[in-house]
Amino acid sequence: MTTVFDTLHEFLxxxxxxxxxxxxxxxxxxAAIPLLFIILYGLVAILGEMKISAWLQDRLGPMRTGPxxxxxxxxxxxxxxxxxxxTPRAADKWLYRLAPWMVFAGSYAVFAALPFSAIYIGxxxxxxxxxxxxxxxxxVVSILLAGWGSNNKYSMIGAMxxxxxxxxxxxxxxxxxxxxxxxxxxxxxxxxTNMQSGGIENWFLFGGPKHLAGFGGTMNVIxxxxxxxxxxxxxxxxxxxxxxxxxxxxxxxxxxxxGYHTEYSGMKFALFFLAEYASMFSVGxxxxxxxxxxxxxxxxxxxxxxxxxxxxxxxxxLSFVFVQIWIRWTLPRLRVDQVMYVCWKVLIPFGLAAxxxxxxxxxxxxx
Amino acid sequence: xxxHSIIERLRGKFxxxxxxxxxxxxxxxxQRRMGSYLEILAPQSLLDICFFLxxxxxxxxxxxxxxxxxxxxxxxxxxxxxxxxxxxxxxLAFKVTLPADDAxxxxxxxxxxxxxxHEREAWDMMGVHFDGHPDHRRILLDEDWPGxxxxxxxxxxxxxxxxxxxx
Amino acid sequence: MPEILERRTIKHSTLATTTHVHAPEEVERGxxxxxxxxxxxxxxHPSTHGVLRLEVVLDGEIVVDVIPHIGYLHRCFEKHAxxxxxxxxxxxxxxxxxxxxxxxxxxxxxxxxRMMNVEVPEKVEYIRVLFAxxxxxxxxxxxxxxxxxxxxxxxxxxxxxxxxxxxxxMFEKTCGARFLYNYMWVGGLSHDLHPDxxxxxxxxxxxNRETHxxxxxxxxxxxxxxxxxxxxGILDPLVAVNCGASGPxxxxxxxxxxxxxxxxxxxxxxxxxxxxxxxxxxxxxxDAFNRHWVRMLEWEQSLNIIEQILEQYPRxxxxxxxxxxxxxxxxxxxEIYSRTETPRGELGYYIVSRGDVKPWRVKVRSxxxxxxxxxxxxxxxxxxxxxxxxxxxxxxxxxxxxx
Numbered sequence: 001m002t003t004v005f006d007t008l009h010e011f012l013x014x015x016x017x018x019x020x021x022x023x024x025x026x027x028x029x030x031a032a033i034p035l036l037f038i039i040l041y042g043l044v045a046i047l048g049e050m051k052i053s054a055w056l057q058d059r060l061g062p063m064r065t066g067p068x069x070x071x072x073x074x075x076x077x078x079x080x081x082x083x084x085x086x087t088p089r090a091a092d093k094w095l096y097r098l099a100p101w102m103v104f105a106g107s108y109a110v111f112a113a114l115p116f117s118a119i120y121i122g123x124x125x126x127x128x129x130x131x132x133x134x135x136x137x138x139x140v141v142s143i144l145l146a147g148w149g150s151n152n153k154y155s156m157i158g159a160m161x162x163x164x165x166x167x168x169x170x171x172x173x174x175x176x177x178x179x180x181x182x183x184x185x186x187x188x189x190x191x192x193t194n195m196q197s198g199g200i201e202n203w204f205l206f207g208g209p210k211h212l213a214g215f216g217g218t219m220n221v222i223x224x225x226x227x228x229x230x231x232x233x234x235x236x237x238x239x240x241x242x243x244x245x246x247x248x249x250x251x252x253x254x255x256x257x258x259g260y261h262t263e264y265s266g267m268k269f270a271l272f273f274l275a276e277y278a279s280m281f282s283v284g285x286x287x288x289x290x291x292x293x294x295x296x297x298x299x300x301x302x303x304x305x306x307x308x309x310x311x312x313x314x315x316x317x318l319s320f321v322f323v324q325i326w327i328r329w330t331l332p333r334l335r336v337d338q339v340m341y342v343c344w345k346v347l348i349p350f351g352l353a354a355x356x357x358x359x360x361x362x363x364x365x366x367x
Numbered sequence: 368x369x370x371h372s373i374i375e376r377l378r379g380k381f382x383x384x385x386x387x388x389x390x391x392x393x394x395x396x397x398q399r400r401m402g403s404y405l406e407i408l409a410p411q412s413l414l415d416i417c418f419f420l421x422x423x424x425x426x427x428x429x430x431x432x433x434x435x436x437x438x439x440x441x442x443x444x445x446x447x448x449x450x451x452x453x454x455x456x457x458x459l460a461f462k463v464t465l466p467a468d469d470a471x472x473x474x475x476x477x478x479x480x481x482x483x484x485h486e487r488e489a490w491d492m493m494g495v496h497f498d499g500h501p502d503h504r505r506i507l508l509d510e511d512w513p514g515x516x517x518x519x520x521x522x523x524x525x526x527x528x529x530x531x532x533x534x
Numbered sequence: 535m536p537e538i539l540e541r542r543t544i545k546h547s548t549l550a551t552t553t554h555v556h557a558p559e560e561v562e563r564g565x566x567x568x569x570x571x572x573x574x575x576x577x578x579h580p581s582t583h584g585v586l587r588l589e590v591v592l593d594g595e596i597v598v599d600v601i602p603h604i605g606y607l608h609r610c611f612e613k614h615a616x617x618x619x620x621x622x623x624x625x626x627x628x629x630x631x632x633x634x635x636x637x638x639x640x641x642x643x644x645x646x647x648r649m650m651n652v653e654v655p656e657k658v659e660y661i662r663v664l665f666a667x668x669x670x671x672x673x674x675x676x677x678x679x680x681x682x683x684x685x686x687x688x689x690x691x692x693x694x695x696x697x698x699x700x701x702x703x704m705f706e707k708t709c710g711a712r713f714l715y716n717y718m719w720v721g722g723l724s725h726d727l728h729p730d731x732x733x734x735x736x737x738x739x740x741x742n743r744e745t746h747x748x749x750x751x752x753x754x755x756x757x758x759x760x761x762x763x764x765x766x767g768i769l770d771p772l773v774a775v776n777c778g779a780s781g782p783x784x785x786x787x788x789x790x791x792x793x794x795x796x797x798x799x800x801x802x803x804x805x806x807x808x809x810x811x812x813x814x815x816x817x818x819x820x821d822a823f824n825r826h827w828v829r830m831l832e833w834e835q836s837l838n839i840i841e842q843i844l845e846q847y848p849r850x851x852x853x854x855x856x857x858x859x860x861x862x863x864x865x866x867x868x869e870i871y872s873r874t875e876t877p878r879g880e881l882g883y884y885i886v887s888r889g890d891v892k893p894w895r896v897k898v899r900s901x902x903x904x905x906x907x908x909x910x911x912x913x914x915x916x917x918x919x920x921x922x923x924x925x926x927x928x929x930x931x932x933x934x935x936x937x
Contacts, residue, residue, distance in 0.1 A: 057692040153573050157595065157918070245686060246758055252686065255922045257580060330752070332759045333686025335919045336595060391868050395651045402649075402870040430775050432871070435884045435897035447884065449871050449899075453775055453791055460871065481778025484907040492612070507605035507936060516613055517895075 003119040005030055034111035034122060038278045045277045045321055046073040052322065053329045083266035088151060091263065095149030099142045100264065100271035106138030107278040114285050115190045117295045117309030128189040129177055132286060133170065136241070139279070140166045143250070143260050146272075150263040158259025161336055162243065162250030168343045169240040169247075175351030176234035179226065179358040180204050180290040185366065193294030200298040205231055205291040213365045223361050230354045231291050233347050238283035240339065242276060245328040249336050277321075284320025285313070292316050373426060373459060374405060381416055384409035389462075404447065404460040410472050413463060417478040420450060420459070427452045428459065431479035434486060436493035440519045442467045446495055448475070465495065467518070474500040492517040570598055573918070577606050581684050581922045584932030586906075588925070595917050600910045604903075607936040615896040620646050620863045621720055623896070628714040630898065631934040633676055636669035636705070637876035638934075639718040644799050645872035645883040649865045652721045655858055657851045659801045661727050662718060664735070664843045665705070666800075667836045671742065672701040673877035674829045674836075677929040681826055682753050684926035685762050690753045697745045700738050704731050721859040736844055739837055746833060754830055755816075763826060764817025767912040767924035771820065777911065778904040781879025782828040783928060786812040787820035793875035800874075805842045807835045822920075822927035829929070832877075864891050878902050878929060898937055902930040 009026045016022040050072060054061025062069030087096055112122035113131050125131050140163050147159020183204065184192045195209045196202050202209045205227050207220035240247035251259030258264075261272045288294055293316075295309030303312075334342070370388075377385050386406030391399045407413060420428040432449040439445055447462045463472060474497040475482045486497040487506040494515035497503060505512070513524050523532050573590045576582035585606035591599040611630060615623050627642045628635040640662055647654060654662075679694035702712045707728040709717040717724050753759050769779065771787040784791055792809040794802040810831030812824030865887040873882035879901030886895040905928050913924045 053688075057689050058696055059692060153571065161595075248686070249919070252919065255581065255919050329689050331687060332682065332753070332756060332762060334758055335762055335917060337917070338761055395648050397648045397872070398651070398868065398870050401872060402868055404869070429772075431778060432873075432880070433882060433884060433897065433899035435895070437886055437895045437897075447869075449882075449884065453789070456796070479778070480773070480776050480911075481904060481907070484903065492610075507608040509605075516610055 004033075004117075005120075031112075031122070033120075034114075035108065038108065038111065038274065038281075041281055042274050042277050043073040043077075044318075045280070046076060048321070049325050049328075052325045056326070056329045077270065080266055080270040085266040085268060086263075088263050090151040092149040092151065095145045096263075097149075097268075099146035099149055100268040100275075102142035102145065103139055104271045104275045104278075106135060106142060107275040107282065109135045109138070110279070110282040113189060114282065115193055115289060115294055116313050117306050118190075118194075119306040120310070121190055124188065124190050126186075126188045129181065129187045129192075129286070129290075132282075133174055133177065136279070136282075137166075137170065139241075139275070146264070147260040150260070152263050154256045154258070154262045155260050158250045158252075158256045158262070162260060164336075165243075165247065165250060165339055165343075166241055168340060169237045169347075172233050172343060172347035172351045173237035173241060175348065175355050176230040176237065177286075177290060179230035179351075179354045182355065182359050183208050183223065183362045183366065185362070189289045189294070193289055193296060196293040197296050197304075199296075199300035200293070203291060203293040203296075203298075208365075215365070219365060223358070223365070226354050226357045226361065227291065229350055230358070231287070233351050233354065234287055234290070236342070237347060238287065239324065239327065240343070242279045242283055242324070244280065244324050246331045246334045247339055248328075248333055249339055252333055280321050280324055281317050284317040284324075287320060288313060288316040370400075370403065370457070370459060373457065376423070376426070377405070377416065377419070380419060381409075381412060384412045384416065401458065401460075404462045407461050407463050410463050410465060414473045414475060414478070416461075417448075417475045421478050426457070427454045428457070429453055431475070431481045431485075434475075434482060434489055436489040436495050436517070438467070438493060438517065438519045439464070444470050444493060444495060446472060446489065450479075467494075470495040471498055472496070473498050474503075476500055491515065494518060568593065575921075581926065583680065583926070583930055586930070586932055586935070588909075588921075590918065590921065592918060595919075597913055597916055597918060597921050600913050600921065602906060602909055604906070604932070604935050607932045609937065611898065611937040612896055615893055617892065619891045620865065620893065623893075624719065625714065625716045628716060629933060630900070630937055631876060631878065631881070631902070631931050632714065633931045634669045634673035634877050635714050636665050636717065637673070637874070638881065639715065640666045640800070641872070641874035641876060641881040642883055643718045643720050644874055645870060645885055646720045646863075646865065648872050649868070649870045649885060649887065650720070650860065650863070652858060652860060654721060655851075655853045655855070656801075657848050657853050658722055658855050658858070660843055660847050661723060661855070663800055663802065663805075664727075664840060664847075665708075665717070667839045667843070668701045668704065668735075670836045670877045671833055671840075672698045674833045675701075677877070678749060678753070678826065678829055678833075681923075681926045681929075682759075684922050685759055687753055687756070687759065690749050693745060693748060693752070697738075697742050700734070700741070704728075704734050704738070707731055707734070719856070719859055720863055722857065723855040726855045732844060732847065732849075735840065739840055739844075742837060743834075746830070746837070750830060754827065760816050760823060762919075763821070763823035763923055763927065765821050765823075766916050766920045767822040767927060768818050769820040769908065769912050773911070774820070774908070777908045779879070779908055780901050780904065781875070781877065782825050782832065783879060783905045783908070785810060785828045786825035786927075788812050793873055793880055797873065799872075804846070805839045807839050810835060822924050825927040825929075862891075864889065865893070873899070876901060878931065878934070879905060900934045900937060902928075902932075902934040903937075906930050906935055 008030055012022045012026050016025060051061045062072035065071040065075045087093060110132050113125055113128040115121040143162045144159050147155040181187055184195055186192055200206060207223045210220055213220050243250050261269055264272060295313040297304040297308060297312055374388050386408040389404050391402040420426050428450040430451045430453050432451055435447045437445040443464050444467050445462050445464045447460060449460045451458050472495060474486055484506060486500055487504060489495045490497060491505040491507050492515055514521050525532060571592045573592055574587060575590055576587040577585040587603040589601040589603060590597055611626055614626055624639055627638045631638045675694035675698045679691035682690040705715060706712045708731055709715050709725050769787050771789050774784050774787045788811050790809050790811050795809055810828045812819050812828055817823040867887055867889040869886040871882055871884045873880050881901055882899030884897040885893050888894045913921045
């Protein structure tokens with residue numbers, strides 16, 4: 001199959017000749033594709049958040065900028081770009097400036113391993129999911145930098161909460177991911193997706209690939225409850241990892257003003273904002289790959305293929321974003337200790353049970 | 368127990384410390400009930416009277432409604448206490464009159480915790496000093512504001528920290 | 535470590551007189567030595583409900599002590615009042631408790647009328663009680679909505695504001711103002727009830743009952759909300775009475791005390807309603823959840839009162855609402871303490887008159903002021919997230935705290 005990378009490389013070779021130059025150019029352009037996606041998606045998501053929240057709350061949302069307020073996100077970006085970029089005098093300047101870039105780099109790097117389609121994946125790693133978990137943790141470091149560097153008490157409390165929360169929730173998220181990985185027998189996201197071909201019944205959420213299983217796939221029913229538990233754990237954990245309601249204690253507006261980004265303004269704040277939206281999509285994308293068939297069509301071979309792969313993948317990812325927005329505007333926020341309670345006393349025991357059950361079943365069905 | 372019998376109880380217990388019962392002659396029934404007050408002549412025994420009012424089983428004035436300070440413009444200040452019994456439903460007001468230049472009263476915070484902020488306000492606004500108050504600071508105005516604004520002879524300063532005060 | 539942190543001492547740098555009962559100190563826990571931290575919440579902070587400054591002494595995230603600093607909105611109403619005639623004071627009363635200006639006016643005109651012994655026409659009393667109860671609902675809507683905001687739930691707030699809007703429309707139709715009305719005058723009203731308002735009111739009651747259920751489902755019985763608010767900021771009933779709590783704060787502790795019942799004013803004795811008190815069903819008696827719960831119940835009771843007013847309202851009464859207004863407003867020499875039940879609690883006016891057109895002294899017993907003074911008592915030992923929720927449950931309006 002000709003991948004996007006191949007096509008791009010051929011095109012640039014025809015322009016620059018087949019040297020190192022064209023390879024470097026290809027890599028750069030290829031790496032810019034997710035960036036472009038994040039920015040475009042960011043605009044859509046900002047507008048979506050405004051309009052969905054307005055819809056949930058019986059109001060219209062932005063209506064003045066462009067037709068029915070469609071240009072509002074662009075106006076917002078323009079505003080953020082024009083804003084004064086302040087640095088508190090008492091701040092640790094280097095850490096303060098580094099933090100927003102690091103947080104964005106962490107969120108952006110996740111996109112490198114996401115299989116958008118059969119023909120497009122930034123880097124096909126055989127440890128793709130492992131890479132995503134690890135690189136996602138970069139966010140923790142950068143939030144701590146932001147909180148410490150701002151030299152503000154609210155930022156510091158927010159950063160400490162955030163670090164405690166994200167590190168804790170990585171455990172149940174990893175367990176949920178592990179549940180799929182033991183059944184799939186692979187950490188390569190592209191091959192996990194390939195396994196789930198052939199329609200909705202082969203998705204891991206609904207029992208996993210039947211054509212690969214023993215007993216003609218009839219016994220895969222027992223995998224369904226395990227996968228639902230794992231999926232629920234992953235979803236709750238991912239909300240916590242992206243600091244979304246009801247786990248938004250690190251930036252709890254009513255308590256900590258803005259949490260770790262209290263002191264940030266202008267483009268530095270925009271980077272935090274964009275990083276949050278990017279991670280919202282990427283956790284949804286990982287859930288899509290692991291549980292919902294990735295870029296595979298739910299209808300089997302109908303509407304399937306490399307081009308439709310992009311559509312399905314982005315659609316599934318965006319529906320996750322929608323649910324996250326929906327939850328954000330519905331639920332109150334948990335308290336710090338309750339957040340920890342949910343993680344250590346609810347999600348992790350269930351996660352361990354799910355991994356254990358999945359391991360036994362995987363041995364029975366797929367060995 | 369009517370207001371009159373409450374006063375008789377107080378007279379029997381504290382004698383000369385209790386002054387006249389100033390009853391509203393005219394006005395509505397409500398004003399006769401809520402506008403009459405008892406004069407207390409001995410500020411030093413105020414705390415004992417308050418404890419008695421709160422703890423005596425026939426009185427049980429468990430709630431202090433407010434402490435108001437009044438400048439009588441004859442170089443005296445009055446401090447009025449409105450108290451109520453949420454159990455027996457009685458209401459009583461008593462007034463202590465003090466010289467304006469040396470206004471000292473015992474704090475009743477130990478009797479009714481509600482007095483805390485009201486006494487601070489009376490100090491802030493009227494300059495009544497409450498001895499034994501746990502946190503005797505100004506409450507609404509700045510610490511270094513000159514004078515006590517609710518006194519009738521208060522003149523605002525021309526400048527406060529370089530800012531022009533009268534507009 | 536940033537340089538400036540090292541130079542900063544943990545001692546207060548304010549004036550000597552503002553050094554507080556609990557200055558931060560170093561705490562030894564076994565071999566671990568920690569320092570308490572002072573966090574200044576406000577005067578600009580999303581959840582201090584105005585310009586309130588809380589000096590919070592923290593041990594990690596645990597609140598060791600809270601010292602409220604008020605006075606940022608102080609306009610010295612009491613000094614103003616001494617320079618104004620009795621009717622001129624009414625607009626100033628509006629600006630004290632600006633969330634429920636109608637209730638404040640009701641309290642003030644009741645006090646002056648009691649002092650001057652003015653008989654008010656029956657129709658005027660009905661309109662006053664109708665508007666006072668509508669204002670109570672409007673105020674509770676804000677209180678409940680912003681309480682949701684404090685807990686992190688944004689949507690109920692907008693549902694509440696949507697219904698408050700219809701109340702404000704009724705006020706606007708009648709007196710032209712939406713927020714600060716100057717509507718209730720001593721002995722009467724500034725305008726007669728607009729003929730549309732009774733119909734609007736009937737429609738509103740119907741819609742508002744649905745909103746009540748909706749807010750209950752979305753917020754009150756939301757598991758996360760109950761977890762956040764129940765069993766924190768517990769106030770003992772005896773302490774509450776001793777500290778001067780009133781309104782939902784007192785009733786949340788289970789004390790059945792409502793001025794409308796215990797010391798009736800206006801025509802409240804004609805209506806059948808219950809005094810809502812807290813319970814032990816969800817959470818503990820006297821906790822933050824029960825204060826919210828009492829507000830929800832009072833909202834329902836106010837709707838009941840409004841329905842009764844709509845039935846009893848003298849439609850054919852053509853009395854001029856200004857007929858009983860005294861030509862010369864001059865209170866007889868004397869004094870009075872008059873009180874009414876506003877959404878926040880017992881609003882009392884202590885007025886001393888020397889027989890002049892102006893009062894000699896006006897002192898306000900503001901419910902929010904008294905309720906706020908209890909905050910340090912009920913928030914020690916909880917987390918900083920709880921502090922915000924406890925503060926929200928008190929439902930303060932800084933205009934009234936500072937006056």
